[in-house]
Amino acid sequence: MKTLRLFTIIILAVLVLSTWAPAPVYAKGSDTLVVDLAKVKLARLRVNNRTGGTLYVRFSGPFSYNFAASSQGKTTFESVIQPGKYTVTVTSSGCSGQLTYRKKVKGGTVSLPPILCKH
Numbered sequence: 001m002k003t004l005r006l007f008t009i010i011i012l013a014v015l016v017l018s019t020w021a022p023a024p025v026y027a028k029g030s031d032t033l034v035v036d037l038a039k040v041k042l043a044r045l046r047v048n049n050r051t052g053g054t055l056y057v058r059f060s061g062p063f064s065y066n067f068a069a070s071s072q073g074k075t076t077f078e079s080v081i082q083p084g085k086y087t088v089t090v091t092s093s094g095c096s097g098q099l100t101y102r103k104k105v106k107g108g109t110v111s112l113p114p115i116l117c118k119h
Helices: 002-020
Strands: 043-050 055-060 065-069 073-076 084-092 095-105 108-111
Touching: 043 055, 043 065
Parallel strands: 043 108
Antiparallel strands: 043 073, 055 065, 055 084, 084 095
């Protein structure tokens, strides 16, 4: 009887511990583009947020980038944008709608015109 009780306790302990253990994760391999960042001129983004809310900027193209500027006025982000042709979508929490630009990025600074909401 003591052996059965001990065996049951051990089985329960193993079950409880196995639920806390990390589950195996299987990742699907993807095609990866390798870029030597030492040779590529990265661009930075400069925006002038005059919306009264947070300004959201999304770059879609060869790579995707998302930026958010919560402060009003000019904001310059770090140089992270790789060269290419991008579709830039701008939205704001301060107003509805969106603006779409097409930009060819080569390096340096990508500036957008001042963004403001008409109330």
